[in-house]
Amino acid sequence: MLDQSYYEKADAIIEQYGRKPASLIPIMQDIQAEYRYLPGELLNYVADEIGVTRSRAYSVATFYENFSFDAKGKYIIKVCDGTACHVRKSQPVKDAIVKELGLEGKKCTTDDMMFTVETVSCLGACGLAPTMMVNEDVHPKMTPDKAVKLIRELRGGNQE
Incomplete structure (x- = not known):
């Protein structure tokens, strides 16, 4: 209720x-x-x-895919897995994020409601592949190390 x-x-x-x-x-x-x-x-x-x-x-x-009945975290991370991003290794980026956040199985939101990780078909930034978004900010040419660093910065910048 x-x-x-x-x-x-x-x-x-x-x-x-x-x-x-x-x-x-x-x-x-x-x-x-x-x-x-x-x-x-x-x-x-x-x-x-x-x-x-x-x-x-x-x-x-x-x-409409934009609507969700599941609560999402403060930071919604969308990892592109469209063709350009996929061939430029977006899956290892997502894997590093999931590992860093301790998500397992089908779980996509952290227990503290800080992060939600989603895979999307295209972010429309193929020339910048592999690409991910955090809320409305596009992050181009991601690597697993860059993604983990970004997660750690977001965690550190959120002292509420």
Whole structure:
């Protein structure tokens, strides 16, 4: 069960876009920007509030790859594995990141909710391969050592 503050924030976002079905995607985008994921319970609430069926809201959320029902870390690391990045050894970069963060199996987010690691098909920076992104920042010509160094810098720069 979500804290009441989630619903209050959702209400503020809904008011910004209006209580109409056409507002679904921008509302979902703002909720995901706020929490780094779409809580299913909150998506149900939004659907009810703007007059769309819950199944419609879920079909939209699952159609677009950008939406996630899983909580993500503060730093979302996207490692490109498109053709150019793959042939220039993006997999060892991802392997080094996963090892550094202690992730195992299908787990992609650290327990402290600081990092989430994802593989993406293309970042659109093929000439800079292998490439990865951390949140909105592109990091070109990555190596396993550079990736580990970046992770350590991000950890050290986060004394909250």
